[in-house]
Amino acid sequence: MEGCMAINSEGKSGGIALMWKEGVKVDVQNFSNHHIDFLVTFDENDAIWFTGFYGQADPNLRNQSRDMLRRVKRTIKEGWIVGGDFNTIIKNAEKEGGVESRENL
Structure with missing residues (x-):
């Protein structure tokens, strides 16, 4: 790998880990404990934004994760x-065992 973060x-x-190979231009724009924002440029006129994301494990804090994504989107x-x-x-049908989740996407 040419680069990593x-x-x-x-x-x-x-x-979160970000790795890229030689020939791919990656510019890390922002990061926190729960995300890495970076711009990937393929040639002079072709770029895409990518956010590597790890949501809050605590259900009471998940709105913070979603709010961060909304700020990035703006x-x-x-x-993207x-x-x-x-x-x-x-959906709860995807969950096996444990207490049924009250939170769904």
């Missing part, structure tokens, strides 16, 4: 991809 985990949860003019772990489920 890592955000360490907090205890047993979290952690600054982006290029196409968000990837990572949102620490949530879309």
Whole structure:
């Protein structure tokens, strides 16, 4: 890999790593314990924004994660991809075991 950036985990949860190969231009724009924002440029006129994301594990703090994504979205003019772990489920039918979640996307 030509380059990499890592955000360490907090205890047993979290952690984000970004790696890219030679020939890919990556400009890290912003980062926190829960995200890395970067612009990937393929040639002079072709770029895309990417956010590597790790959502809050605590359900009471997940709105903070979503608010951060909303703030990032307001600054982006290029196409945007968000990837990572949102620490949530879309429907309770996807969950196996434990207490049923009251929070769905």
